[in-house]
Amino acid sequence: MNGSHNSRRVALAIVAVFFIGWEVAVTATHTPVYLLPAPSRVLQTLWAYPGMYAEAFVITLGEALAGLALGLLAGGLIAALLTLQPGLEGGVMTLAILLKSTPMVALAPLLTLWLGFGVLPKIIITALLTFFPALINLLSGLQRPDPALLDLFRSWRVSRWEIFIHLRLPWALPYLFAALKISAPLALIGAVVAEWTGASGGLGRTMWLAYSNLNLPFLFAAIFLLSAAGMTLYWLVAWAEQKAIFWQGERNVE
Amino acid sequence: MKITIEALSHTYPGQPPRAALENVSFLVPSGQFCAVLGPSGCGKSTLLRLAAGLLRPTAGRVRLDEAAPEQAAAERRIAWLAQSPALLPWLTVRGNVMLGQRFARTGARGGLQPEEALARVGLADAGSTYPFQLSGGMQQRLALARLLCQGAEVWLMDEPFAALDALTRERLAAELLGLWQPLQPSVLWVTHQIHETLRLADRAVVLGTRPGQVVLDVPIDLPRPRRESAPQFQVLVEELRGALGLIPARGAA
Numbered sequence: 001m002n003g004s005h006n007s008r009r010v011a012l013a014i015v016a017v018f019f020i021g022w023e024v025a026v027t028a029t030h031t032p033v034y035l036l037p038a039p040s041r042v043l044q045t046l047w048a049y050p051g052m053y054a055e056a057f058v059i060t061l062g063e064a065l066a067g068l069a070l071g072l073l074a075g076g077l078i079a080a081l082l083t084l085q086p087g088l089e090g091g092v093m094t095l096a097i098l099l100k101s102t103p104m105v106a107l108a109p110l111l112t113l114w115l116g117f118g119v120l121p122k123i124i125i126t127a128l129l130t131f132f133p134a135l136i137n138l139l140s141g142l143q144r145p146d147p148a149l150l151d152l153f154r155s156w157r158v159s160r161w162e163i164f165i166h167l168r169l170p171w172a173l174p175y176l177f178a179a180l181k182i183s184a185p186l187a188l189i190g191a192v193v194a195e196w197t198g199a200s201g202g203l204g205r206t207m208w209l210a211y212s213n214l215n216l217p218f219l220f221a222a223i224f225l226l227s228a229a230g231m232t233l234y235w236l237v238a239w240a241e242q243k244a245i246f247w248q249g250e251r252n253v254e
Numbered sequence: 255m256k257i258t259i260e261a262l263s264h265t266y267p268g269q270p271p272r273a274a275l276e277n278v279s280f281l282v283p284s285g286q287f288c289a290v291l292g293p294s295g296c297g298k299s300t301l302l303r304l305a306a307g308l309l310r311p312t313a314g315r316v317r318l319d320e321a322a323p324e325q326a327a328a329e330r331r332i333a334w335l336a337q338s339p340a341l342l343p344w345l346t347v348r349g350n351v352m353l354g355q356r357f358a359r360t361g362a363r364g365g366l367q368p369e370e371a372l373a374r375v376g377l378a379d380a381g382s383t384y385p386f387q388l389s390g391g392m393q394q395r396l397a398l399a400r401l402l403c404q405g406a407e408v409w410l411m412d413e414p415f416a417a418l419d420a421l422t423r424e425r426l427a428a429e430l431l432g433l434w435q436p437l438q439p440s441v442l443w444v445t446h447q448i449h450e451t452l453r454l455a456d457r458a459v460v461l462g463t464r465p466g467q468v469v470l471d472v473p474i475d476l477p478r479p480r481r482e483s484a485p486q487f488q489v490l491v492e493e494l495r496g497a498l499g500l501i502p503a504r505g506a507a
Contacts, residue, residue: 146338146340148336148337148338148339148340149340149342151303151306151308151334151336151340152334152336152340154308155306155307155308155327155332155333155334155410156327156330156357157307157324157327157328157330158357166342166353167342170342170344173344246384247343247344247384247385247386248343248386249343249386
């Protein structure tokens, strides 16, 4: 407990030093606000427009979470399919890598063109971005349980389905959390990138408008919100992981 | 249940192919505790995996009574215990034992109830703890309790105590003997420990270096509990050491 308290204090101190350093540097060098606003100025902006930022934040967070859920679901289902039908792995993984290699920045405007300025293209882009880490991690977990446990189940001659339910699925739980730790912050990026290419609301749109007008305090306020949300999501996943995988003891994934 | 091993050979595919066992034959009568002793890499674990139906032999066959290993395993007549206790970390101690019972042979005679099995291995009070809270020795005891619930007629054991410290290993071996004696399943026990073999087994089958072949098959007709100081024990130690090539031949430089 003491160790984790200490590391939390160190983390807070590092963040505090970073922001104080930023504030002092901007003030001391008289950097113009259209190049880099001081953190205090950014916070003032946030404070001045709470309603606008809250509305944009809720839209972006909703898109990110919906896309994340969709990406995880698709990745999980495909990983399960490939575990139960290993013969399909070569073909399906080639498609998945093809999809992964397609730049989302190129795909996002196309989806907006096809599906409009609503939330649907944002959810799809986010799902496409989060799907791959989920697939790769869950596939590792489902395909590679402890060989000694696999031997035991095989010595019992239980069906492939029973091995899946009683062994592979719970074994993959730590891998699901490893995927979530990568995918949750990525989901926010996905939603913002999708909004940047054309949206009727959300933090991505706010950022795009602020950037177009060189209103950097507005832009940074959105960035602050996104960073805070990304960190909170990561911490929530880490906390849920601790609660759900208490049985892991010393074993660590990654 | 008798275990018949007939002209069994196994070669692992690869470049070059690796012969693990060559023409191994012996018969374990029902209720016998048979140790398979050999140096590392002599194919003794391969032999056990073939007997469990986890591998298919390249030549020869294994029969458990008249059944193929796959069939005997499907009928849940085989119990498997390896060096790793192979516990499901997300299940409690009781949950792990109940899993053994769940996959046990239906109507198995001699299969213990989970609580009784836990009591037999000294884990009666640990039912609601998790495997990560147990020491290595206790984890292996839990694996034994799970095995007791299965009510199997054949126990296939691959150096189950090899990862434990010497003291725990000796204690667990004595406990295992106490669990085996009233139930009398046939045991195929793979090991590279001479003293452990002589303390536990009714018979020792010694395999030579790869590819494994039977170099000695000797009964161990010593009364239990066995004392290492007994002259007959020492004679057998020397005989097994000789078969394993640990004693240089007379006249060798």
